[in-house]
Amino acid sequence: MVKWVYTFGGGKAEGRAVDADRLGGKGANLAEMASLGLPVPPGLTIISDACSWYHDHGRALPDQMKAEVLQGIKGIEAETGRGFGDSRNPLLLSVRSGARSSMPGMMDTVLNLGLNDETVQALGHISGDARFAWDSYRRFIQMYADVVMGLDHEVFEEILDHEKARFGHELDTELTAVEWQHVTALYKDVIEQELGEPFPQDPDVQLWGAIGAVFASWNNPRAVTYRHLHNIPSAWGTAVTVQAMVFGNLGSSSATGVAFTRNPSTGAKELYGEFLVNAQGEDVVAGIRTPQSITEAARIESGSDRPSLEKVMPEAFAAFQTICERLESHYCDMQDLEFTIERGKLWMLQARAGKRTTRAAMKIAVDMVAEGLIDEKEAVSRIEPSSLDQLLHPTIDPRVSREVIGSGLPASPGAATGEIVFTAEEAVEAEEEGRKVILVRVETSPEDIHGMHAAEAVLTTRGGMTSHAAVVARGMGIPCVAGAGTMRVDLRSEKLIGIGGVTLKKGDIVTIDGSSGQVLKGAVPMLQPELSGDFAQIMEWADKLRRMTVRTNADTPTDARAARSFGAEGIGLCRTEHMFFEGVRIHVMREMILAEDEKGRRAALDKLLPMQRSDFTELFTIMHGLPVTIRLLDPPLHEFLPKSDEEIAEVAAAMAMSPKMLRQRVDALHEFNPMLGHRGCRLAISYPEIAEMQARAIFEAAVNAARQTGEPVVPEIMVPLVGLRSELDYVKGVIDRVATEVMKEAGLEISYLVGTMIELPRAAIRAHIIAEAAEFFSFGTNDLTQTTFGISRDDASAFIPTYQKKGIIEHDPFVSLDFDGVGELIRIAAERGRRTRPDMKLGICGEHGGDPASIHFCEDVGLDYVSCSPFRVPIARLSAAQAAIKAGR
Ligand code: PEP
């Protein structure tokens, strides 16, 4: 029989932190804290399977579950000494969502449940504060009507505004108990008018309504978008936690707050958080009131004149500090905590591993190894490889002067420049047009996440370090300045007004420095990032732990140098064609392509030879003895030719040719499906003189570099788009012949390898035969994906997003390897290739070589190396280490 409900409280719990799959992150950690004997209000958690049950059964709840909930509530009553619906001593409950992985603010919550016309009186009585009781009741009605009954909260805002004006008040806090009571009556009236049914007075009805609504909110559009962005399966569902209410809004000895056990932005070992006196939890994260610092040190650093928790409630602060230390050493990780202080008594409401910037994640991991909390493997496993992107982003050059027009909290590090937009929709439109934008909002809400994704950075004028904008931007790794109180947004006129009245309008350029909190006018020079400090330490550990080597795809000396500085251990792919596009080279290349016969082609190739030779010499020198794989010319030749009439006229004039003749030649080279046409090794077979020139350039460069550096150079020459062994034999024949010639001319022996890319299904299937001629394989998964799926890689973007939206495929197979299809071909080729040649080197050089999930697959198949673009090299190093750890190496 399914156990639907797990209870916790009073120093005991039925579940534990490891049960997050069933209990959700929130329920599992509340259970863990309760079992540690920490002060947690008693409650119960309904498992996430109930969410699927609810959706599969026409939004109904299983009877057995209801019985278990009622039983659980009896336990809460016993623990608190209060009765649910009791007219003298009522128990009030909160009903909250809690998914397996946190989805902050995406789903619904109901607080103060159990209040009705009767229990509100009792609450006033026992709290000795009628005003508090009526305020809580009206909050509950408003929340319940919105979340459960589907009535927009604006109708309530309107009533409240109207009544405040009538009573002559400006702030909510000025309303008296009687006035709130009056507002409450109006709220109930409007519900009945609008919905034709009264606000439910029966606490049981309220309870089932709220539980159902939280399950329903799993499928609200916000949550669906969030899941899509974070790859959270919809089958997981959310758990629901029902817990006794504690009140942070019971006067000046009550408070509510959120805190991190270490600084989530820098990783520094210091308690870091915010709180509000006399407030309910939602008030802190909503960013409506600007919160106060928890510690005195943080208050002083922020220059705030409002007292810290340490100062105003020293006893509760001390208790909280002890709990923070206990939880951190219990979980061996930085914690994100929510707490409430009710009349001086501290209650813990939530604990979870805190979200942090990548920089903080590195520092925390390195520090925790030094503190003996975790080992190096664990430290390496904790860093999300794709998040390294954050550290590989530019920062503002400290040498330039800054025109600061505003400042706020340094909520998420890194710097970015872009045009100002004021809505999420504008950000998305701009991104689609290829424009870079900064999303500027008073504050953000979960509705804005798609716009935040599209933006380079986010600026808000309200809210703290734990506001929605700050938390979400840190998670996304985009820079964010939050709560820039020195600036004002005028949405009506679409203007951003900064210090001294500087006014920028929509479309103007600003730079956001999320590391300092500054907002600068215009674009500013940026510095490229480098590997140092904690980052370097994590990379050093990762390098010790990984099995695969990491090479880079580099076509130019600049790429090669950048890749070396990021730790590349060789070049896995040099696409030689990229060397032919620059400066005068394109003219010579065109001369070669347009030549009438072999003689003409050879004349042009003679001019290209020294250019290629010097490029290769430089690459070999930069790589200093590390392996360098050079691929022979791959793309269809007409890619090098002019297309428009103007271009044709220009090129014809430069080549002393008639435009008509040129047009004819260009047309003759036209292909219907160039990606499946005259390209790859097919070019070397049609025009062996091209392969000959490239081989000569490679071998002569190897001789030069070996003489210059005094170290042997072992070039790896790679033949593209091979499907038949006979193709490879033919091209290898040309290469071997040239090698012999050059060695003879130079009087120097050069070792070299000739291998092939595996980028056609036929090559994968015939790998054992091809391996008789090939000394290495490199999986060209861009083409292999294209040819396996029969999807043109250049046209895929027209429908892949639709496929993803409609759930036909989960990931874009050109970004993350299709394990089942393309992956199967890789497995077959690796196994068959090694059957023929057991020590054959296997690598990957398609885009997937820099994708963490694909790298895990490569480890699994036993490839020797992955090769990726220079900026992804650190990501690949870390992913390769994590893959090796996972494989138990
Ligand atoms: C590939 O096909 O995966 C590859 C690396 O080659 P290119 O992208 O140049 O076709």
Ligand code: MG
């Ligand atoms: Mg290819």
